[in-house]
Amino acid sequence: MFRKTSLLAAAMLLSFGLGSVDARSSRNYISIVGSSTVYPFATTVAEQFGRTTPYKTPKIESTGSGGGLKLFCAGVGVEHPDITNASRAIKSSEVQKCKANGVSGIVEVKIGYDGIILANSKKTQPLKLTRKDIFMALAKDVPDPNGGEKLIPNPYRTWKDVNSSLPDIKIEVLGPPPTSGTRDAFVELAMEGGGKTFDFIKAMKKTDKKRYKAVCHTIREDGAYVEAGENDNLIVQKLDANPDAVGIFGFSFLDQNADKIQGSFVDGAPPTFDAIADGKYPVSRPLFFYVKKAHVEAIPGIKDYLAEFTSEKAWGPEGYLAEKGMIPMPENERKKFYKNVQTLQTIPMP
């Protein structure tokens, strides 16, 4: 008896499964993938959109920028996502892959900026760093302190070794792993910015681009830089427990934990909302999302979602995304991307 019912139920389930093959030919919610940095902002917009429009709330997966673009470029059709979030611009190799899979109309929307913060515990003084200090403290190979154009394995143990105006504490930096978009942006903006201050490294960019990248983007592996995983809350807790450590993460975590941690100055600019917004703080990156043009008509609600995201009450300086820690774009940039969204202007295909 028992077996009969369960067999029946299994058969029913199987038919459910087969039925779903038809069911997916129409999807009535927006499917979004992509960057974990954009995730908190996109989810806020999605929730607002779901509550104020008759459409269902979009589904948002946090897959990382690269993973999101990979799913996004896999093809056109309801089984593929409509929108992918990214904490960096799409690469030309990804555009080509998209094109090869039939995804030819991609609308790029820049939504704002994110500052990358080096923070330490409130129990000590804030650090006043330059990008050169960051490069010297964290690069695997640094220029020989005795002069010349030779690179030697990083000999510095304390911040004071790097720059005599910095405190005499051990270099101990907790940061994201290589899979993270935050790490990509950090090496590109902070480390490369610091490496460029050496003329011979800057000259390398023209002569030997590969080596230039390797020098600027390789982080030391001797224990001074600790890969602390993707969980930024964990880094905040560790910083609170260890006042000598420095953590690297996105601005929204500093914003939410201002009673426990403080951001370091970089090149004289404090990591405040205003300094990042007007471009004084050097380590900030743009955030994007990409829309599949072919899906805009097919999936209900995409147009309204785009309208919600690009409205002043969302991405404006007083909007609810700013409250969540996103740094808004200047007005002319907002206008430009708003127009792009209205006309669904696609990026050029190779």
Added chain:
Amino acid sequence: MNRVAVNETISVMKPKRAIETVSKGLRKRYRAERRFRMLGLAAVIASLLFLTIMFISIFGNGYTAFFQTYVKLNVYFDPETLREDTLARADYPGLVKKTMRAMFPEVQGRRDKRNLYKLVSSEAAFQLRAMVLRNPDIIGQEIPVWVPADDDIDMLMKGHIRRDVPESERRLNDKQLAWLDRLSADDRIQTRFNWTFIRSGDSREPELAGILGAAVGSFLTLLVTLLLSFPIGVAAAVYLEELAPKNRWTDLIEVNINNLAAVPSIVFGLLGLAVFLNFFGLPRSAPLVGGLVLTLMTFPTIIIASRAALQSVPPSIREAALGIGASKMQMIVHHVLPLALPGILTGTIIGMARALGETAPLLMIGMVAFIVDVPQGFNDPSTALPVQIFLWADSPERAFVEKTSAAIIVLLGFLITMNAAAVMLRKKYERRW
């Protein structure tokens, strides 16, 4: 030569009685036994201690999430803003702001006003909208309404944000604290049971985030898992144990089932991605696919537990059944299976409990996602309880810390219930021979 010497010493020594040897070593043996006993006890105490620490820290962090701070607003449902023809789309956030301004008429300046509006949750506007749509007669009246407070206020009331630090380090400024104190003095602030947490799906606003979406997702996923893995597991176990010939092939199958039970769960996730999503084209993030993947993970466990249960049924029962003329199928279905069922069910429940706590395979099939709507069926996008814990633990807002612990409490509650059911089934139906 040597042997002679040994023999001589023995003959020289007084003959020793067995009891002397025993009593000589007796104290040492008692001591060893006491040590052994203490060691065991210490192990039990240590594990209980860790368990207690874990429970205390989770409950200590999490119980506050079951309560939420509410603020009482005297809302005047202004007929000016609420026109009858556009009730659904009227400016309800504006109504909330107007109410706040009326309560604190002295607040001037854009910045201060914005800070004032931040005291109540964005839910307030939706709540007023629902009230008006349900009963349009309230337009034109002034009615006291309790609305949820913003998450920062809630954190302050629960003591998770400290008042005594300098203003620049707080998310709430001195003015906001003063307004709050005034509200408190007027009895306009109350802590109530947080029904939202139990009744709604995920949200980016901590005061609106709920566990129901994840719990339903877990339930649907586990239902699929149970309905598939139980019949498959039991049928496979019965075949292997009762019907299959014992040869190299069945040995090979047995080894492989044991191996399958030991495969890390993320591998099943990758398999699910390749087979169910890419080949069969089932929808991403659906409980159906989650259930299928977890079935792959669970049924080896069920097979192993069921085989052990079948083995423990004494052969005399089988022989008796066959002896009075039952067919092999009758013997299995009428006699062996009912006797083995408590053991099989226990194994199934433990397998299901493991599946309930699994996140890694769900990651690959898109169930780690932000989903607000509570899933209605097997094909709707959904998450699961452990995934919800993971997502909340990664959110920047302070208020999500307690939500994370509360979600863990809910998950632990389910796990303990399932394990208790397994123990009860065993106690009630187990037979010893």
